[in-house]
Amino acid sequence: MTTTQPAAGGRATSAPLMGRESEPTLFELSSPGRISANFRITGVPEWTAEELVPAAHLRDTPTPVAEVSERDLVAHMTRLSHRQFSVDLGAYPLGSCTMKYNPKLCDDAVARSGLADVHPAAPPAMTQGWMALLADLESALCRITGMAAATLQPPAGAAGELTGLLLMRAFHGAAGEDGRRRRVLIPDSAHGTNPASVTLGGYEVTQVPSDDRGCVDLAALADRLDDDVAGIMLTNPNTLGLFEEDIVAIAGAVHEVGGLLYYDGANLNAILGVTRPGDMGFDIVHMNLHKTFAVPHGGGGPGAGPVAVTSRLAPYLPGPRPVATPQGAYEWVEPEHSIGRIHSWHGNALALARAWSYILANGGDGLRRVSDAAVLNANWLRHQLRGTYDIPYDRPCMHEFVASATNLKRTTGLRALDVAKRLLEEGFHAPTTYFPLIVEEALMIEPTETESPQTLAALADALVRIAADSGENGRAAPRTAPVGRVDEARAARQLVPTWDARPADL
Amino acid sequence: MTTTQPAAGGRATSAPLMGRESEPTLFELSSPGRISANFRITGVPEWTAEELVPAAHLRDTPTPVAEVSERDLVAHMTRLSHRQFSVDLGAYPLGSCTMKYNPKLCDDAVARSGLADVHPAAPPAMTQGWMALLADLESALCRITGMAAATLQPPAGAAGELTGLLLMRAFHGAAGEDGRRRRVLIPDSAHGTNPASVTLGGYEVTQVPSDDRGCVDLAALADRLDDDVAGIMLTNPNTLGLFEEDIVAIAGAVHEVGGLLYYDGANLNAILGVTRPGDMGFDIVHMNLHKTFAVPHGGGGPGAGPVAVTSRLAPYLPGPRPVATPQGAYEWVEPEHSIGRIHSWHGNALALARAWSYILANGGDGLRRVSDAAVLNANWLRHQLRGTYDIPYDRPCMHEFVASATNLKRTTGLRALDVAKRLLEEGFHAPTTYFPLIVEEALMIEPTETESPQTLAALADALVRIAADSGENGRAAPRTAPVGRVDEARAARQLVPTWDARPADL
Amino acid sequence: MHFVPHTDAELAEMLTSIGLSSIDELFDAVPAALRLAGGLDLAPGLAEADVAVCFDAYAAANRPVGRDFVCFAGAGAYDHDIPSVVGRLAYRSEFVTAYTPYQPEVAQGVLQALFEYQTLVCRLFGTDVANASLYDGASACVEAVNLAVASTRRSDVWVSRGLHPQWRQVLATMAVGTGHDLVDVALDDGLSSWPADGQPAAIVVQSPNYLGCLEDVAAAGELARSLGGLLIVAADPVSAGLLTSPGSLGADVVVGEGQPFGASLSLGGPYLGLFACRKEHVRRLPGRLVGETVDTEGRRAYVTTLRTREQDIRREKASSNVCTNQTLMAVAFLVHLGWLGTAGLRELALRCARGTRYCREALLAIDGVEPLVGAPVLREFAVRTPVAADVVVERMAEEGFLAGVALGEEYGEGLLIAVTEKRTSGEIDAYVNAFEKVVR
Amino acid sequence: MHFVPHTDAELAEMLTSIGLSSIDELFDAVPAALRLAGGLDLAPGLAEADVAVCFDAYAAANRPVGRDFVCFAGAGAYDHDIPSVVGRLAYRSEFVTAYTPYQPEVAQGVLQALFEYQTLVCRLFGTDVANASLYDGASACVEAVNLAVASTRRSDVWVSRGLHPQWRQVLATMAVGTGHDLVDVALDDGLSSWPADGQPAAIVVQSPNYLGCLEDVAAAGELARSLGGLLIVAADPVSAGLLTSPGSLGADVVVGEGQPFGASLSLGGPYLGLFACRKEHVRRLPGRLVGETVDTEGRRAYVTTLRTREQDIRREKASSNVCTNQTLMAVAFLVHLGWLGTAGLRELALRCARGTRYCREALLAIDGVEPLVGAPVLREFAVRTPVAADVVVERMAEEGFLAGVALGEEYGEGLLIAVTEKRTSGEIDAYVNAFEKVVR
Ligand SMILES: Cc1ncc(COP(=O)(O)O)c(C=O)c1O
Numbered sequence A, B: 001m002t003t004t005q006p007a008a009g010g011r012a013t014s015a016p017l018m019g020r021e022s023e024p025t026l027f028e029l030s031s032p033g034r035i036s037a038n039f040r041i042t043g044v045p046e047w048t049a050e051e052l053v054p055a056a057h058l059r060d061t062p063t064p065v066a067e068v069s070e071r072d073l074v075a076h077m078t079r080l081s082h083r084q085f086s087v088d089l090g091a092y093p094l095g096s097c098t099m100k101y102n103p104k105l106c107d108d109a110v111a112r113s114g115l116a117d118v119h120p121a122a123p124p125a126m127t128q129g130w131m132a133l134l135a136d137l138e139s140a141l142c143r144i145t146g147m148a149a150a151t152l153q154p155p156a157g158a159a160g161e162l163t164g165l166l167l168m169r170a171f172h173g174a175a176g177e178d179g180r181r182r183r184v185l186i187p188d189s190a191h192g193t194n195p196a197s198v199t200l201g202g203y204e205v206t207q208v209p210s211d212d213r214g215c216v217d218l219a220a221l222a223d224r225l226d227d228d229v230a231g232i233m234l235t236n237p238n239t240l241g242l243f244e245e246d247i248v249a250i251a252g253a254v255h256e257v258g259g260l261l262y263y264d265g266a267n268l269n270a271i272l273g274v275t276r277p278g279d280m281g282f283d284i285v286h287m288n289l290h291k292t293f294a295v296p297h298g299g300g301g302p303g304a305g306p307v308a309v310t311s312r313l314a315p316y317l318p319g320p321r322p323v324a325t326p327q328g329a330y331e332w333v334e335p336e337h338s339i340g341r342i343h344s345w346h347g348n349a350l351a352l353a354r355a356w357s358y359i360l361a362n363g364g365d366g367l368r369r370v371s372d373a374a375v376l377n378a379n380w381l382r383h384q385l386r387g388t389y390d391i392p393y394d395r396p397c398m399h400e401f402v403a404s405a406t407n408l409k410r411t412t413g414l415r416a417l418d419v420a421k422r423l424l425e426e427g428f429h430a431p432t433t434y435f436p437l438i439v440e441e442a443l444m445i446e447p448t449e450t451e452s453p454q455t456l457a458a459l460a461d462a463l464v465r466i467a468a469d470s471g472e473n474g475r476a477a478p479r480t481a482p483v484g485r486v487d488e489a490r491a492a493r494q495l496v497p498t499w500d501a502r503p504a505d506l
Numbered sequence C, D: 001m002h003f004v005p006h007t008d009a010e011l012a013e014m015l016t017s018i019g020l021s022s023i024d025e026l027f028d029a030v031p032a033a034l035r036l037a038g039g040l041d042l043a044p045g046l047a048e049a050d051v052a053v054c055f056d057a058y059a060a061a062n063r064p065v066g067r068d069f070v071c072f073a074g075a076g077a078y079d080h081d082i083p084s085v086v087g088r089l090a091y092r093s094e095f096v097t098a099y100t101p102y103q104p105e106v107a108q109g110v111l112q113a114l115f116e117y118q119t120l121v122c123r124l125f126g127t128d129v130a131n132a133s134l135y136d137g138a139s140a141c142v143e144a145v146n147l148a149v150a151s152t153r154r155s156d157v158w159v160s161r162g163l164h165p166q167w168r169q170v171l172a173t174m175a176v177g178t179g180h181d182l183v184d185v186a187l188d189d190g191l192s193s194w195p196a197d198g199q200p201a202a203i204v205v206q207s208p209n210y211l212g213c214l215e216d217v218a219a220a221g222e223l224a225r226s227l228g229g230l231l232i233v234a235a236d237p238v239s240a241g242l243l244t245s246p247g248s249l250g251a252d253v254v255v256g257e258g259q260p261f262g263a264s265l266s267l268g269g270p271y272l273g274l275f276a277c278r279k280e281h282v283r284r285l286p287g288r289l290v291g292e293t294v295d296t297e298g299r300r301a302y303v304t305t306l307r308t309r310e311q312d313i314r315r316e317k318a319s320s321n322v323c324t325n326q327t328l329m330a331v332a333f334l335v336h337l338g339w340l341g342t343a344g345l346r347e348l349a350l351r352c353a354r355g356t357r358y359c360r361e362a363l364l365a366i367d368g369v370e371p372l373v374g375a376p377v378l379r380e381f382a383v384r385t386p387v388a389a390d391v392v393v394e395r396m397a398e399e400g401f402l403a404g405v406a407l408g409e410e411y412g413e414g415l416l417i418a419v420t421e422k423r424t425s426g427e428i429d430a431y432v433n434a435f436e437k438v439v440r
């Protein structure tokens, strides 16, 4: 499979504990004939491949995977883990992403064989526990958002968005308006998944500018509202971390033209128990359980993006949904006018269960405390950074705020990117940079509620020190990470998407 | 509890991923009133402490522990783990310690509630599974060592040694010879626990010198043998990694004067399925399951040090032992002339279970392969280092060998200690240094069977490069570890055994 | 229980320091009319131990597969042995609690793991590129169809009924938004019978298909090429140990459900959408792609690349809306498959095939049990039973077996049965005996 | 299955390169007569999945405590809730697969954890120094006695019968080697009744003692001091949340069983021997001790210290022979106790005491159930039952309870009962009801 000499498997070359050398790939650790796999004794007759597979389908040579010892596999993955920052190592103030602490009790809650070893196609009699759990979660999510019913199928926020847009279509379609309503409004500060989902939902995006307070420009909104509008997608607090104070007026205006309001729940962490999208006038809400409800992000996923709706949209929800019969047993029920299935099975079930364990642990009181502390932390940090960084919309924020390195760039040459890389050297993850797009040199900071005042102070201190530092240091950063700044341009220019595609000279 | 300001909990200051700052202690992360603990709802009446504890016993103030958030506790321990080398990160050629790969299947085997949640004082009817497991392990250990019966109680090798010495006493005592037999012979190359155990067993140590081939000096042995000798403690292969070829003669001579032979099983990794202590003439054998049988060492323990004996010593074994009745059920049985209990309960039961899972997985064939590869690896590595390092006893070794930096020290000033520290920089753990005591500037190297030829080559390469390097580099090492060389003298001179005892100026 | 570290004193101090006197003032921007009176309508928080009690109760109300409920169900979710290394490595907290690798310098762990995962997916499927995962098999299939539609600028998509029916349902749900037409292609004795002519954007075929049959992928590929459309193959990563790869048979895009490697059954999620394609489609690749590059000192490094395809940059023109994917499942896939290795993958596939044949032959020897279709199968098969399939499933549950998955009307009913490497001959024999009893 | 990475080709190549032609030649030093013919008398290796099958069978043959077998047994092994953080943190592979910290520069993780553990043990027990762990409570007690004998150069050790009987057995086993005399001190209505005079090297008292009673530690301390001996107290780390610390009451050495923090019941091991003492005894401290120091750059660092006490340096004159200890259990103790924190430790102790009182009062209301002794108890208590205690245990098992531990003759029989914070009033009520039934 490869002619390169296998590299040293037991060597911690890549463990940062041991220096800054790189970790060989699994393929480089591979040595022909080496093996980890083993199989149970089954007593099944040992027919050969030729006896089992028609010749036309049988491959000539084994599929090359890798040939490593279990010992080397373990060391490889352990060393890779040492090259990875994570919430469990330190603060992760990545705006919009809500990188809060993920309680360990949730890991254990979902580890039970009674949840993990349940086949998705098993008859309902065998899955009553799961169905009860999902129904309980659905009910709680409706209470939290002020909605009537929900689907747990969407496996992430973006999938929830698309689900919501398809619900919109179905709703307007039922009213015979599907052809006419072509546009969906989204603010210019919106997350990229919003416009992308609008396209996939078969709609056109109409952008709504923000006003100088960072909120939806009401006049501009009015201009764009017409009876060809299917709806509007908003997040509140918005991506600047600001609460759309005029949300009731916005809802009124959109509803006025027959449009629906979609709530992007990525920022729900700010308002738990304070207010509910349903109260604000939203019709459809997705939640990122991997943000607000502490499902760990797993390096990029899995998440869960349930969608909750008002009662008039409930008949269109994806199915099947777990519903309690009057006798108390649960059944899978297809909503009357369901838009259909969104996921192969029932969504990211174990992630859903984790979120439910988190909600149970917090309870109503604990969830409210989440938002209290999240908002307080953000505001406190904003106060500390004032004067050092530009705060383009410097008024009370919710759970996050956007700072800017515009002035810093002018005076010292330090860009948002450099600030981010310098922060890595300080033992913190970087904020989100260059988002939202309407703020130049944006640094979007979301401390989350699980960071202590002491951690916040250290973070503020680091950010202030970084700003006082030279631009040169900034450009050299990070100098203490497993690798220095990576050449992103080269990665795109000379695409090496697999180890097999590596140019020989590397 | 402390007046110092709490440090930043979320900050990865100590994660080597992020640089070389130190990690605050739990006590520094503590903030008055902060809490992780929570308790289930029980419905038990909430009597106060005053109502429950007689005033004379009730403490005035709470016992100070720490006051940290779960988030900070998790980050703290995770960061500490990143400051720790381990087998799972890289090769660990620590002579005598057998730092082999610990298969993950064993972790899962013992994690079952059916093993972990069993109360040690539960009646035998409730613990039949455990008793069967222990009896099965005992039987396997007897087959591996060529012995008749065993006790699983000793929680580590040293405890096994002491158990063995007390068995000796009981044996000689039964023969009315307890007063006369005062001496136990041990070679000068023996591990420190051997003489320490001899003292605790109430015997006097008589040291036996090694001959110039690194083995027991037969003449010197003969000189020291008399009818006041209770026995001899040997490990074979010995701590130089050499097989005592004259073991049969030694056994004959010791038995001749009525002494018993004790086998220190720390080096059993070399001879699994090749030969057995019982065949060599030993009467008592301890095994370090945390070495030979892959119980992970846990940063220092727990281990397990079962002791197996010939049939004439079986009546003296500690009790109770799990024994199958003719009806097939297991009972706890006290050996007839038992020396008594060695452990509060039944030994380090979960560690014993791990070892049994390892033995089951390997089987007789796999265990033999362990020794084959362990011995081959050691000899191969010895060949590579010849010429660069002194090999005081340069002949075929078993699973480990002892090199020396004596010449190196003379030529470049590089001591065994410096070689060790330099090796840390190279991503390997260091060998055991300055042991056995009979070799100057000793570097005791045990690669173990789980390191691949590629890893061995890299290790050899590093050791050769280090030897070619300047003494100055050696003295500066390690430069890539979480801390530089530590001041051991100061630790002893200004003892700071707890955080509370820290001098204010630190 | 909550996870906010602040003591009340700290909260008060922080509030004061920013000029506020109460927590409520933090929410001044929220109009009074919108404030939730009385708090959330949820029970108070529970202690960790009480959450465990609740979850024990949920778990106890399920019937998990295992020794007492032996699994012969598959249909896209397979009961394979997962080696201990998966849980111990993929679920290390550094992988679990990291975000998407936006800062590559401190995310080399996840990035390199994904790079290795991509390499493995390409090796399994015989393709040039694979992305860093999608939600599940169905969503990967949706993205493949979208890619084909965008690339061919055509709107008809031929979908075999051999494609998992739930995937087809998801395709149908999503097609309402994207607006292409799904053309249902029937099976003939277990194999897709493609129209001879048309202008398909893509031909979508699964092999082994839903009924377990091996499709003629090469022929589908030729047809697609001759008609100017793309060939999308839904493949099984386990069967990849024995079958000629879809890529080498002409597939443009290969998708699959990655569950068999590293994911427990878990009522269907989280699983793993595998997505791989030929190089020429890389600019339309949905989701994240990790590429190799170097750092400032020339050391090998990894980074997400060709990011301009993605929603955060391309917005409404992005190739897909996916953001959060299933990275952790991809890491688990890497560990499981890495552990199996080259020989182990083949052995695994072989063992599944052996158990399948052994079980199938024994079942077909039962009076009244007949093959549902005649095409050759590999690791899953369908039978017609004298008693309705759902009744068989019900009765077999009482005998201690999850008998399989009852097929719907569109397949002419029948029972779909999967036998993995986990099943011993003893279990299979007991299953067959019970089967004989319940279909009588 | 084995874990040797070498392929046969690699083995052969390595052999050749060192001039050998077969594996057997590696063992030329082993006399032919000693070679084991036919290999080990053990079954061939099993696959991981088959080992799991074996272990499932062992586990199934036990009756673990839990919902269906509610635990009221203690006697030195307690059924406490262990928070999830313990498993997730203490059992990280860096801690699990490290050796004793011989190279401090790459062992700061374990060293700092032990330093923090030592600090906690000292805080619990009111002492100056604690070691880095011993095997279990009994071995810690043995070491304490050895320290006292060495330090006083006396040979009589007064041991209360309130000390766990199994610890006393271990003391007796070991005393054969060390040669001192153990003087058995009887209990009077549950409390130790010390001789008025003598020359004890040490007085050994447990409080709460084996019967759960609170001993007068201060008085024992005064007696010890007045007679020139040391006071050794065996203490319970949970009770430390409520009780005045033994150190402040005059203990010279405090030992204990650390199991309640972080260790599962596990048939009695691995547990954790706690050992702490006054500063003046530090040079006789058995086992490892971690101290704070600095590195070459002046950064705080930790290292094992005062190593000249230990066996590897001092050999036959070492203060103890301990080498491998129970470090991982100490790390688990640190995590569990760190999670409880100051308030949580007190609350835990309080909850145990509350459950104990609640259960005790209800049991004593049953006809014929009487207190075994009159002294005040805290978290464990003994009753006299109308039916023999071991019969009660047997019958209660049928009712779903591990009723307690039947006391031996030396305590006048009776049943020893422990109620931890895990027990709900519902469980206790059910227990009492069942109790009433079985003692009738
Ligand atoms: C504001 C906002 N909307 C939507 C999303 C998309 O959610 P997901 O990544 O779960 O698809 C995100 C996630 O980053 C977000 O921050």
Ligand SMILES: Cc1ncc(COP(=O)(O)O)c(C=O)c1O
Binding pocket: B096, B097, B156, B157, B158, B159, B191, B193, B194, B235, B239, B264, B266, B267, B288, B303, B305, D322, D323, D324
């Ligand atoms: C040769 C030898 N004997 C005895 C021992 C003591 O064993 P333990 O550490 O398990 O007490 C060791 C352990 O280091 C050893 O290497």
